[in-house]
Amino acid sequence: MDPVVEVRILPPQPFFKMKEREIKIFTGRANPFLAEKICEILELPLGKATIYNFADGEIYLKIEESVRGADVFFIQPTNPPAENLLECFLFLDALKRASAGRITAVIPYFGYARQDRKDEPRVPISSKLVANLLERSGADRILTVELHAEQIQGFFDIPVDHLYSAPIFIEYFQKEKKEILKEAVVVSPDIGGARRTTGFAKRLGDLPIAIIDKRRIGPNQAEVYHLIGEVKNKFCIIFDDLIDTAGTITKAAELLKENGAKEIFVCACHPLFSKDSCEKILNSSIKEVFVSDTIFLPKEKLNQKIKQLTIAHLLATAIKRIHLNESVSSLFI
Numbered sequence: 001m002d003p004v005v006e007v008r009i010l011p012p013q014p015f016f017k018m019k020e021r022e023i024k025i026f027t028g029r030a031n032p033f034l035a036e037k038i039c040e041i042l043e044l045p046l047g048k049a050t051i052y053n054f055a056d057g058e059i060y061l062k063i064e065e066s067v068r069g070a071d072v073f074f075i076q077p078t079n080p081p082a083e084n085l086l087e088c089f090l091f092l093d094a095l096k097r098a099s100a101g102r103i104t105a106v107i108p109y110f111g112y113a114r115q116d117r118k119d120e121p122r123v124p125i126s127s128k129l130v131a132n133l134l135e136r137s138g139a140d141r142i143l144t145v146e147l148h149a150e151q152i153q154g155f156f157d158i159p160v161d162h163l164y165s166a167p168i169f170i171e172y173f174q175k176e177k178k179e180i181l182k183e184a185v186v187v188s189p190d191i192g193g194a195r196r197t198t199g200f201a202k203r204l205g206d207l208p209i210a211i212i213d214k215r216r217i218g219p220n221q222a223e224v225y226h227l228i229g230e231v232k233n234k235f236c237i238i239f240d241d242l243i244d245t246a247g248t249i250t251k252a253a254e255l256l257k258e259n260g261a262k263e264i265f266v267c268a269c270h271p272l273f274s275k276d277s278c279e280k281i282l283n284s285s286i287k288e289v290f291v292s293d294t295i296f297l298p299k300e301k302l303n304q305k306i307k308q309l310t311i312a313h314l315l316a317t318a319i320k321r322i323h324l325n326e327s328v329s330s331l332f333i
Helices: 033-041 083-097 126-136 151-153 165-175 178-183 191-203 247-258 276-283 312-323
Strands: 023-027 048-055 059-063 069-074 102-107 141-145 160-163 182-188 208-216 220-226 235-244 263-271 288-290 307-308
Touching: 023 033, 033 069, 033 151, 033 312, 048 083, 059 083, 069 083, 069 312, 083 102, 083 126, 102 312, 126 151, 141 312, 160 220, 160 312, 165 178, 165 191, 165 235, 165 288, 165 307, 178 182, 178 235, 191 208, 191 235, 208 247, 220 247, 235 247, 235 312, 247 263
Parallel strands: 023 069, 069 102, 102 141, 141 160, 182 208, 182 235, 235 263, 263 288, 288 307
Antiparallel strands: 048 059, 208 220
16 A cells, blocks of 8 residues: 655745835815925835816826826815816716726815705705715715814715814914913804804813804805893904805904903815905904815915915825725824
8 A cells, every 4th residue: 555645835925015005195276385394204105196177178187107906085175167077077087097096185265065955845965976076086985174064974885984173273373372261262153153162172271162142044144133242341253164255253252352351263174265355354353263174275375364274284194094004083083
């Protein structure tokens, strides 16, 4: 009888070593300065892409480097003009067709967020439509800041990481305006923002809050009625998610002054600054307005009362954690 021969089956050796998924960051034309700051913090190069308009206004877009299998983050706020939103859809589509591994749309300002419900006959739910189009364009994940209505997250069937701007304003006040916090009150410009204001006041040191009863009489038109809370001989900090025409905050400032407020400061994440809003702020009783750089502000929209704080560190931290599959829940406060 032949001896038994022992045969050992060795595991097959791979002919190549799988590398970790590469991270790439791109930006559109809406706010390239914010994207550059984020890349500088992360010590990454900004991805190369060519974007321009044809003579008839149509957008031409080409990604100038391979993104196959990469973890791609595309940074583009979708503030007006509507071309910013269209450019976002086109870039996401290009990334998808170029076989990117995962596509995260980083939208510092989510446009059309104020049209989140059908509150009268024969109107669209615009923010839901935008959410659908972002998904169909190729986004696998959304990273955004200070949504006007938090329930918009439910319009998506993909993960949404919703960051808040409060940390950058809190850090600034605790470092640069520490002396006023002992006599400060945080003011919500309307009843709908009371929850946001309460959280901000608590993190600033359990400050008292006041609420302004605002009634809207038409698009971009609001009439201030009553003040709920005590502001006499107090430093008032109005906290809101955005400033559009500046009508709400300037009227709120007038009401606070009439009720004996010492000085009035405003913190708002998104500086839309439509029409003559910057002039209104300059001629108002507001001491200073602090905004973030989710939206690019040209020099003509800046004056001695408006100060822009960068949100780049917050977004860079979120991007890094998402890429490394780490928790980002600690940033949601």
